[in-house]
Amino acid sequence: MRPKRIWLAVLLVGGGTLFAQLKELKPGFNFFSTQQDIQLGQEAKAQVEKTMPVIQDRRITDYLTLIGQKLAQSPHAGKWPFTFNAIYDKSINAFALPGGPMFINTATITAADNEAQLAGVMAHEMSHIVLRHGTHQASKAQFIQLPAAIAGAALGNGILGALGRLGINIGANSVLLKYSRDAEAQADYNGAEIMADVGYNPIEMARFFEKLESKGSRGEIAQFMSDHPNPGNRVKAVEEEIQYMPKKTYRDDITGKLQGIQGYVQHLKPPKNYKPPAQTQNPPPGA
Ligand SMILES: [Zn+2]
Numbered sequence: 001m002r003p004k005r006i007w008l009a010v011l012l013v014g015g016g017t018l019f020a021q022l023k024e025l026k027p028g029f030n031f032f033s034t035q036q037d038i039q040l041g042q043e044a045k046a047q048v049e050k051t052m053p054v055i056q057d058r059r060i061t062d063y064l065t066l067i068g069q070k071l072a073q074s075p076h077a078g079k080w081p082f083t084f085n086a087i088y089d090k091s092i093n094a095f096a097l098p099g100g101p102m103f104i105n106t107a108t109i110t111a112a113d114n115e116a117q118l119a120g121v122m123a124h125e126m127s128h129i130v131l132r133h134g135t136h137q138a139s140k141a142q143f144i145q146l147p148a149a150i151a152g153a154a155l156g157n158g159i160l161g162a163l164g165r166l167g168i169n170i171g172a173n174s175v176l177l178k179y180s181r182d183a184e185a186q187a188d189y190n191g192a193e194i195m196a197d198v199g200y201n202p203i204e205m206a207r208f209f210e211k212l213e214s215k216g217s218r219g220e221i222a223q224f225m226s227d228h229p230n231p232g233n234r235v236k237a238v239e240e241e242i243q244y245m246p247k248k249t250y251r252d253d254i255t256g257k258l259q260g261i262q263g264y265v266q267h268l269k270p271p272k273n274y275k276p277p278a279q280t281q282n283p284p285p286g287a
Helices: 002-020 034-051 058-072 106-111 115-130 133-141 146-155 159-164 181-198 203-213 234-243 258-266
Strands: 083-087 094-096 101-105
Touching (some): 034 101, 058 083, 058 115, 058 181, 058 258, 083 106, 094 115, 101 106, 101 115, 106 115, 106 203, 106 258, 115 181, 115 203, 133 181, 146 159, 181 203, 181 234
Antiparallel strands (some): 094 101
């Protein structure tokens, strides 16, 4: 009977380990190589810099890069050439391009209650890059035409142009930037891992997203939520995940610079190519 008892003990120990383990997420199927993710992201980044009011201010870029590089040290962040820039925009949003570039609206910086919330948005966006959600979604949407288009792009003038001919761009509602609820749940999950790895309180990511869902003064919810739809009960999901993480003290603030940056952002002059949003109020009487 002795071997049987040993087997049972192994089973119990093995089962116990399995139960306490966090799942490791992997990218889904994809017609792009990781190198093509990076190339596409660089092409798209150049287009964003031409067409959107990207802030060229060392103090802000350095601050975002400080947080971003801290997050990038997590083993859940992979080895991507991340870049971190702010966009002058009064709506709360952020987006990540395939392969590494990330952009954060100034309103997102000022809306954060603490640094962990800003780091949470960044860890979430970083996870879309790591899990390659943009090119995964494009691969699913253009199943038949895509492989030939990517192959042709190697000979022609870029992947972004080739995708454009298939109707895929980086504008509003792009398949590269508007995520499924599954992708959202994954980015929350992996984002919480990244935060915990480097010491930020992971629950602050979920708290910030829930805050963005409460309606603003004009009855609108933050623009972020239309590109990143709520997969359902984000705070509870992250709370459950934290239970399986190693016990550790998390921080809401690491650099101590957020308040200074928030004040600085509010007095920043818009970049030259900034266009204020169209007025939606009624014209003043007599106008
Ligand atoms: Zn998302």
